Amino acid sequence: xxxxxxxxxxxxxxxxxxxxxxxIVGGAATYISLSASxxxxxxxxxxxxxxxxxxxxxxxxxxxxxxxxxxxVKENEKSFFWSGRYxxxxxxxxxxxxxxxxxxxxDPIIPASYQGCEFLMLGNLAPQVQxxxxxxxxxxxxxxxxxxxxxxxxxALEELKETMKLxxxxxxxxxxxxxLSGEYSLVKAAKKIMAMGPKFLIIKKGEHGALLFNEDKIFxxxxxxxxxxxxxxxxxxxFAGGFIGYIASTGDISFENMKRAVIHGSALASFCVxxxxxxxxxxxxxxxxDARVQQFVNLVAVDTVVx
Amino acid sequence: xxxxxxxxxxxxxxxxxxxxxxxIVGGAATYISLSASxxxxxxxxxxxxxxxxxxxxxxxxxxxxxxxxxxxVKENEKSFFWSGRYxxxxxxxxxxxxxxxxxxxxDPIIPASYQGCEFLMLGNLAPQVQxxxxxxxxxxxxxxxxxxxxxxxxxALEELKETMKLxxxxxxxxxxxxxLSGEYSLVKAAKKIMAMGPKFLIIKKGEHGALLFNEDKIFxxxxxxxxxxxxxxxxxxxFAGGFIGYIASTGDISFENMKRAVIHGSALASFCVxxxxxxxxxxxxxxxxDARVQQFVNLVAVDTVVx
Numbered sequence: 001x002x003x004x005x006x007x008x009x010x011x012x013x014x015x016x017x018x019x020x021x022x023x024i025v026g027g028a029a030t031y032i033s034l035s036a037s038x039x040x041x042x043x044x045x046x047x048x049x050x051x052x053x054x055x056x057x058x059x060x061x062x063x064x065x066x067x068x069x070x071x072x073v074k075e076n077e078k079s080f081f082w083s084g085r086y087x088x089x090x091x092x093x094x095x096x097x098x099x100x101x102x103x104x105x106x107d108p109i110i111p112a113s114y115q116g117c118e119f120l121m122l123g124n125l126a127p128q129v130q131x132x133x134x135x136x137x138x139x140x141x142x143x144x145x146x147x148x149x150x151x152x153x154x155x156a157l158e159e160l161k162e163t164m165k166l167x168x169x170x171x172x173x174x175x176x177x178x179x180l181s182g183e184y185s186l187v188k189a190a191k192k193i194m195a196m197g198p199k200f201l202i203i204k205k206g207e208h209g210a211l212l213f214n215e216d217k218i219f220x221x222x223x224x225x226x227x228x229x230x231x232x233x234x235x236x237x238x239f240a241g242g243f244i245g246y247i248a249s250t251g252d253i254s255f256e257n258m259k260r261a262v263i264h265g266s267a268l269a270s271f272c273v274x275x276x277x278x279x280x281x282x283x284x285x286x287x288x289x290d291a292r293v294q295q296f297v298n299l300v301a302v303d304t305v306v307x
Numbered sequence: 308x309x310x311x312x313x314x315x316x317x318x319x320x321x322x323x324x325x326x327x328x329x330x331i332v333g334g335a336a337t338y339i340s341l342s343a344s345x346x347x348x349x350x351x352x353x354x355x356x357x358x359x360x361x362x363x364x365x366x367x368x369x370x371x372x373x374x375x376x377x378x379x380v381k382e383n384e385k386s387f388f389w390s391g392r393y394x395x396x397x398x399x400x401x402x403x404x405x406x407x408x409x410x411x412x413x414d415p416i417i418p419a420s421y422q423g424c425e426f427l428m429l430g431n432l433a434p435q436v437q438x439x440x441x442x443x444x445x446x447x448x449x450x451x452x453x454x455x456x457x458x459x460x461x462x463a464l465e466e467l468k469e470t471m472k473l474x475x476x477x478x479x480x481x482x483x484x485x486x487l488s489g490e491y492s493l494v495k496a497a498k499k500i501m502a503m504g505p506k507f508l509i510i511k512k513g514e515h516g517a518l519l520f521n522e523d524k525i526f527x528x529x530x531x532x533x534x535x536x537x538x539x540x541x542x543x544x545x546f547a548g549g550f551i552g553y554i555a556s557t558g559d560i561s562f563e564n565m566k567r568a569v570i571h572g573s574a575l576a577s578f579c580v581x582x583x584x585x586x587x588x589x590x591x592x593x594x595x596x597d598a599r600v601q602q603f604v605n606l607v608a609v610d611t612v613v614x
Contacts, residue, residue, distance in 0.1 A: 299526065
């Protein structure tokens with residue numbers, strides 16, 4: 001089942017209470033495609049990088065059956081760069097530098113070989129660019145998942161709402177759900193947001209887990225309580241990659257299967273935060289993933305409680 | 308299986324975004340005993356009130372098989388009074404008034420009929436008073452559960468640590484776990500706190516659920532996503548009452564059964580927040596409770612995910 005992923009491929013420079021990095025590879029499409037690659041082959045990436053991008057990372061992507069045919073390389077320009085610092089609680093951060101560079105006028109190109117893909121993951125990007133990708137696919141995918149963030153709610157709300165009408169699943173965090181809906185209660189927020197277009201809504205709550213909504217149904221997936229969160233960068237994208245990757249591998253877009261997909265996304269995200277950047281996502285084994293998924297299942301497992 | 312509950316019986320005056328109350332009945336022992344009364348009979352309360360306390364509430368307690376033989380009445384004094392205001396997010400509040408009154412020199416008396424109780428719930432009180440109750444029981448209960456709060460960590464940390472050594476289960480919220488342990492990670496915090504005495508630790512995370520720790524085992528119970536949280540007052544005590552009430556009704560203090568108890572405590576707490584004060588806890592039906600518990604089970608239910 002083919003999966004196309006759209007999003008940034010970038011350099012990040014990170015500071016956490018545990019240390020700091022020079023420029024390391026980051027970006028939504030990077031995390032999503034690596035995470036999805038543990039479930040489905042190929043993963044087709046649409047993105048744009050500068051001549052400065054890390055060729056070893058491109059090689060790693062190819063080794064993991066991630067196609068970069070749709071990754072434009074602008075030799076004389078620089079890749080998107082983001083620098084941020086996390087505070088002690090690891091739940092809040094400040095942006096130190098944002099250099100759009102090649103992302104500033106990103107015009108996504110869909111290679112012919114990507115056409116006909118069954119699953120589309122729109123990583124965080126300008127909503128107009130996300131919409132363009134949907135429009136440039138000659139056949140509508142079986143499932144379109146969109147991730148976005150408060151930044152676009154602040155500066156491009158109308159475009160965001162237009163794009164939301166075209167997708168099946170929206171993935172945002174709890175604060176973004178509140179901002180987008182104007183409702184504090186996440187149950188009320190979810191109803192309002194689903195009325196804007198997406199039939200399914202995922203609300204990510206970081207260390208507090210994730211909620212999946214569809215009609216009147218709610219599923220809750222916990223986050224795994226961890227001894228150390230080393231670097232939260234990319235956790236949301238890694239979640240999205242595991243989610244869509246699992247769905248693409250099964251071809252099943254039922255609510256029941258999406259529940260399993262949320263668990264798999266959560267499991268992959270729990271690996272992501274254990275090391276800086278993409279480090280932990282480069283060579284996971286199937287055994288590690290299965291064991292981690294089982295930990296999530298066990299965490300909430302309880303024998304029948306109603307007598 | 309007999310249960311003894313120690314804690315305040317008080318008047319609260321509450322302001323929430325949905326309205327405000329005059330003085331209504333509150334206090335840890337009030338919520339704990341009402342909640343536990345849905346599972347076990349009798350519930351024996353040790354507390355102290357002034358001559359101003361609400362006699363209708365005492366009658367309600369008796370109707371629910373809650374014994375007030377251990378509730379001292381100081382006719383010429385006033386009951387403990389607390390007044391607080393919740394902010395819009397309902398997760399934070401400010402204290403407007405605290406009048407200790409009869410609670411200032413509370414010297415708990417254990418009636419002979421309470422002696423030999425198998426389960427003891429120490430609601431939030433000065434740790435020295437909690438310790439006195441344990442010492443005045445002629446036989447150590449099968450399980451002692453202690454609830455406390457940051458206030459005592461600020462002003463009576465050594466007494467708190469002494470009392471903690473004598474209990475089996477400690478129940479605190481996430482911020483209190485961090486304060487008590489000096490660790491941000493709740494997994495690390497739990498290890499440190501269990502090394503201080505309690506074999507089991509419950510960390511309450513409010514709208515984000517609750518964690519139960521024992522040795523290397525972790526169980527997570529979600530909170531039910533609610534459309535409305537009307538008044539969070541007493542939710543933690545109601546949780547504790549459902550937890551210990553369920554355990555007392557089954558007589559089973561295994562980790563597996565404590566998991567079920569956490570779900571029952573969470574279910575009772577989810578009723579509590581639906582109305583002001585104790586209103587919603589006065590006449591729940593078994594069908595309502597069973598259905599709510601089932602909602603908690605369904606919320607995280609997922610078919611086997613590891614293939």
